[in-house]
Amino acid sequence: MDFNLTEDHQMLSDTLRRFLADNYDIETRGRAAYAAPYHAPEIWAGLAELGILGAFLTEDQGGFGGTAEDVRVIFEELGRGLCAEPVLGALMGLHLLSRAGRDDLAQAIIAGEGRIALAVYEPQVACDLKHIEARAQETADGWQLTGRKSAIYGAPGAQHLLIVAQTGQGQGLFLAAAPELIPAAMVDGGGVADLVMDDLPAECLSPDCADWIEAALDLGRVALCAEAVGAMDFLIDMTVDYLKQRKQFGRSIGSFQALQHRVVDMMVELEQCRSITISAAARFDGPDRGRQVSMAKNLIGRMGTRVAEEAIQLHGGIGMTWEYPGAHYAKRLIMIDHQLGDHNDHVLRLIASQPKAA
Amino acid sequence: MDLEFSPAEKAFRDEVRSFLSDHLPRQIADKVDAGKELTKEETLQWQAILHARGWAAPNWPVDYGGPGWDAVQRHIFAEECALHSAPRLPAFGLNMLGPVLLKFGTEDQRRAILPRILDGTDWWCQGYSEPGAGSDLASLKTRAIRDGGDYVVNGQKTWTTLGQHANKIFCLVRTSTEGKPQEGISFLLVDLDTPGVEMRPIRLIDGGHEVNEVFFTDARVPVENLVGEENQGWTIAKYLLTHERTNIAGVGFSARDLARFRKLSGQLRRDGRSIADNPVYSARAAEIEAELEALRITNLRMLANARDGAAEGAQSSLLKLKGTQIRQALQELYRSALGPHAAPEPDDLSDNERVVPAESARAAPVYFNHRKLSIFGGSNEIQRNIVAKELFRE
Ligand SMILES: Cc1cc2nc3c(=O)[nH]c(=O)nc-3n(C[C@H](O)[C@H](O)[C@H](O)COP(=O)(O)OP(=O)(O)OC[C@H]3O[C@@H](n4cnc5c(N)ncnc54)[C@H](O)[C@@H]3O)c2cc1C
Numbered sequence: 001m002d003f004n005l006t007e008d009h010q011m012l013s014d015t016l017r018r019f020l021a022d023n024y025d026i027e028t029r030g031r032a033a034y035a036a037p038y039h040a041p042e043i044w045a046g047l048a049e050l051g052i053l054g055a056f057l058t059e060d061q062g063g064f065g066g067t068a069e070d071v072r073v074i075f076e077e078l079g080r081g082l083c084a085e086p087v088l089g090a091l092m093g094l095h096l097l098s099r100a101g102r103d104d105l106a107q108a109i110i111a112g113e114g115r116i117a118l119a120v121y122e123p124q125v126a127c128d129l130k131h132i133e134a135r136a137q138e139t140a141d142g143w144q145l146t147g148r149k150s151a152i153y154g155a156p157g158a159q160h161l162l163i164v165a166q167t168g169q170g171q172g173l174f175l176a177a178a179p180e181l182i183p184a185a186m187v188d189g190g191g192v193a194d195l196v197m198d199d200l201p202a203e204c205l206s207p208d209c210a211d212w213i214e215a216a217l218d219l220g221r222v223a224l225c226a227e228a229v230g231a232m233d234f235l236i237d238m239t240v241d242y243l244k245q246r247k248q249f250g251r252s253i254g255s256f257q258a259l260q261h262r263v264v265d266m267m268v269e270l271e272q273c274r275s276i277t278i279s280a281a282a283r284f285d286g287p288d289r290g291r292q293v294s295m296a297k298n299l300i301g302r303m304g305t306r307v308a309e310e311a312i313q314l315h316g317g318i319g320m321t322w323e324y325p326g327a328h329y330a331k332r333l334i335m336i337d338h339q340l341g342d343h344n345d346h347v348l349r350l351i352a353s354q355p356k357a358a
Numbered sequence: 359m360d361l362e363f364s365p366a367e368k369a370f371r372d373e374v375r376s377f378l379s380d381h382l383p384r385q386i387a388d389k390v391d392a393g394k395e396l397t398k399e400e401t402l403q404w405q406a407i408l409h410a411r412g413w414a415a416p417n418w419p420v421d422y423g424g425p426g427w428d429a430v431q432r433h434i435f436a437e438e439c440a441l442h443s444a445p446r447l448p449a450f451g452l453n454m455l456g457p458v459l460l461k462f463g464t465e466d467q468r469r470a471i472l473p474r475i476l477d478g479t480d481w482w483c484q485g486y487s488e489p490g491a492g493s494d495l496a497s498l499k500t501r502a503i504r505d506g507g508d509y510v511v512n513g514q515k516t517w518t519t520l521g522q523h524a525n526k527i528f529c530l531v532r533t534s535t536e537g538k539p540q541e542g543i544s545f546l547l548v549d550l551d552t553p554g555v556e557m558r559p560i561r562l563i564d565g566g567h568e569v570n571e572v573f574f575t576d577a578r579v580p581v582e583n584l585v586g587e588e589n590q591g592w593t594i595a596k597y598l599l600t601h602e603r604t605n606i607a608g609v610g611f612s613a614r615d616l617a618r619f620r621k622l623s624g625q626l627r628r629d630g631r632s633i634a635d636n637p638v639y640s641a642r643a644a645e646i647e648a649e650l651e652a653l654r655i656t657n658l659r660m661l662a663n664a665r666d667g668a669a670e671g672a673q674s675s676l677l678k679l680k681g682t683q684i685r686q687a688l689q690e691l692y693r694s695a696l697g698p699h700a701a702p703e704p705d706d707l708s709d710n711e712r713v714v715p716a717e718s719a720r721a722a723p724v725y726f727n728h729r730k731l732s733i734f735g736g737s738n739e740i741q742r743n744i745v746a747k748e749l750f751r752e
Contacts, residue, residue, distance in 0.1 A: 124626075124627035126697040130630070131629050150698065150699060150713050151698035151701065151713075182707065182711055187564070187700070194711070249497075250494075253493075256739075258739060309729065316737065317492060317734070319733075320729060320730055321562060330563075331726060335722070338696075344636070345628075
């Protein structure tokens with residue numbers, strides 16, 4: 001048993017933390033995350049230069065990491081720094097490109113030359129691939145896609161889009177060059193887009209690869225859980241600091257036991273969230289991946305929301321303001337639940353995969 | 359035991375319902391439903407409609423232009439307005455300053471100020487909180503020092519709701535630093551265009567502009583603008599709070615929000631079934647419905663107590679706590695039902711570009727905005743302190 005980070009991971013974590021602390025303050029984020037292109041290109045370049053994107057692939061694949069633990073370490077720091085850069089799409093996209101043998105494109109993306117996003121879900125599909133309705137058709141001119149994808153994180157401004165569609169053989173994976181999108185800013189910052197496809201030409205990477213796609217999504221879920229742990233950790237620290245410093249009734253409000261207990265409950269949930277995320281990452285390559293990931297995503301979804309709501313409440317009016325960084329951490333924590341299946345979707349996935357009692 | 363309204367009260371409810379169906383402009387109710395900010399003009403348009411019917415100031419007596427309703431009628435009116443998605447009228451003049459002047463003001467003040475509140479000429483805002491005085495309101499520092507026929511006011515107020523629409527502010531100011539902090543506070547009316555008064559916007563978590571800061575630098579306010587006696591402000595503030603807390607349970611808002619959720623859940627499909635057929639959502643909605651049903655009765659029990667003249671005690675704290683918890687739970691359920699589409703969607707999409715109904719596009723920002731419910735009007739922790747103080751009194 002050893003829960004310490006390896007030396008390499010510790011270094012990766014420290015480097016990323018320092019990079020964000022030095023280059024990405026809340027004002028920089030505020031300027032970048034809410035208006036097109038919904039991210040900060042110079043920060044993206046910086047992350048690529050640090051090798052953050054390369055850490056998502058194994059050495060065989062042309063990277064220098066590639067495990068779920070790498071993902072956990074990186075995303076926990078992205079969460080702590082409240083980084084709204086579209087790293088999640090790159091993570092899932094790189095994994096799928098490598099599976100499909102498109103190492104050329106993967107290399108370019110690792111180097112920061114072009115971005116990629118993954119278009120899976122649809123207006124009526126939040127978590128379960130079977131219900132995808134978008135169709136791919138092979139014609140004399142190649143493959144064409146029809147249907148609608150929605151809430152594609154990180155898609156605005158991405159040069160490459162991976163798109164999942166039904167082929168008749170199963171769920172296939174397609175690559176398209178920057179099609180026209182309907183972009184929007186997320187309430188917690190960052191860009192998202194919808195895509196309406198009407199015979200959109202695309203390259204087929206595989207006509208039947210639901211297992212690749214689900215694995216990439218599960219890895220994305222581990223990433224989101226780790227991001228939430230980082231954000232929660234930071235937000236709880238901020239809350240404790242604020243309670244110590246804020247005075248009402250002639251004393252610091254942190255001296256009220258009623259409030260101390262609330263923070264303690266937040267801490268307990270943070271440690272639980274950390275543990276379930278460690279577990280999901282460590283067992284990612286085992287037979288229980290889906291259940292582990294769904295447990296993590298369910299717990300994080302519920303507790304991230306509780307911690308965020310409590311943090312706002314304990315700050316009083318200040319916690320309701322745009323100017324206060326904690327408000328943006330709280331928003332991010334809550335909106336993480338809306339990505340790649342929320343706590344309700346994952347509780348259903350857990351029930352469906354529950355081994356039957358003898 | 360009789361849980362029903364009397365026949366006369368039911369007839370009154372029918373009258374209110376048909377008035378709302380006939381006169382509430384659809385496009386205004388739609389904006390309320392979608393959680394969009396109303397313009398000042400839209401709010402005043404609705405106020406004018408109610409004013410023409412004599413219903414703009416539900417808790418004012420007939421002599422001053424109110425309808426002269428009892429507590430049960432006021433409750434029915436508030437609930438029906440919420441259920442019909444009527445905009446809330448600016449409460450600071452109608453529900454707060456009005457009752458204060460009726461109780462503590464001079465007849466001159468009433469005759470000068472009340473008609474202008476009623477017809478929307480004046481929009482008042484509330485200057486209580488300060489950066490250093492939130493829950494501990496009595497520690498407020500904004501000074502008003504008597505100089506001839508004026509008070510000279512210096513200091514800062516904050517969280518001033520809809521101050522951007524207002525031309526007047528009622529303030530708690532410090533007129534004495536002797537004795538207990540509560541004993542040196544006065545209730546002062548200030549024109550916002552007085553030289554030395556400056557308002558700046560505060561942006562909230564959802565990006566909206568709903569609150570402001572107000573700065574006072576040597577602002578001269580005539581002594582006639584004092585309400586009640588000098589240093590009597592705390593008594594007035596406490597009296598005003600009891601009015602701030604009418605309709606505190608917000609049962610009508612919750613009933614509307616539950617109905618909105620049920621409507622949405624029939625419209626949205628997710629992973630092979632409608633949200634309405636999704637057991638986790640249905641279970642959660644049913645649980646909240648049970649809590650709301652209980653609160654509806656709790657509210658009526660307390661209303662009957664008030665009608666029968668029982669002391670108010672900690673009841674309004676209980677209603678505020680549970681009422682805000684239920685309203686926030688419904689906001690959470692609604693946001694969560696939209697899943698990945700709680701983005702929010704941009705306003706300028708065409709109907710076939712939209713994934714969620716236009717009225718739901720702002721669900722996430724509206725949810726974040728509603729976190730305020732447990733913070734303002736006496737935070738939920740302060741409400742618990744009030745109840746605890748009563749329970750544990752030696
Ligand atoms: C959207 C919004 C609109 C508002 N509109 C107005 C307005 O129009 N006019 C106006 O005057 N004010 C307004 N307010 C201010 C509101 O009344 C204050 O925010 C509220 O009183 C809390 O004060 P605070 O924000 O300073 O928090 P604090 O008092 O600093 O409280 C911080 C936290 O500590 C807790 N706490 C404080 N004391 C205790 C205690 N003794 N025991 C246990 N817990 C405690 C609080 O519950 C809270 O969780 C508004 C606030 C908001 C958010």
